[in-house]
Amino acid sequence: MSGRLEFVLRTVMSARLSVKHKSRQPGRLWVALTFGDWAKMGGRAMADEPEFMCDAMLGGLARWLRAAGYSAWFDVHARDGDLVRRALEEGRWLLTSDAGILERYAVSEGLVRCLFVPHGLSTIHQLAHVMGVLKLNPKNSRCMDCGGELAEVPLTEVATEIPEKVKETCAHFYRCAGCGKVYWHGTHWNSIQTRLRRAQKLAGAEAKSDGPHDRQSSSP
């Protein structure tokens, strides 16, 4: 069995594609697995809002994508193969600064949508690059630590978890649905929002010069 066919067979099994999409002709199964088929028939359809998978070099970007309201998975110990496989299975955009990942079959063939993040950018410029190329706008912030959604809660619910000064100066409090961390609209929050607006402004220039692609596989 060829390496490519073996890969596709494994991904088909992973996605539980319907039998009608499997060719009866031996060795032709891969023909059915176009990106469009995958998006429509895969184990998980592509989300309306993009979700992301960040490689080991882009942990800071993952945190800021979450602050911008997007789901961004990151594990510094994840191996390249795991990143590609999980991006494929979950329909996530793979964000990478590793040119080697672009050579992976699922990426080079467009099965995984991948955006190369150039080296040498600050985290905010990385965020601006992603937002600009994919034409994204900031949404309601998620927890920067785990990516969980933030739900507003009354002061009484978090009174024992926040400093006294915060109780006197802040009116809105939020708890992460994932890890339970408490956030409030204070100076740190405002600083984050200021940086997000800066990234959005920087992204404006990026958006004018580029558009969304299934694969941004240019080398650094």
Ligand SMILES: [Zn+2]
């Ligand atoms: Zn959290």
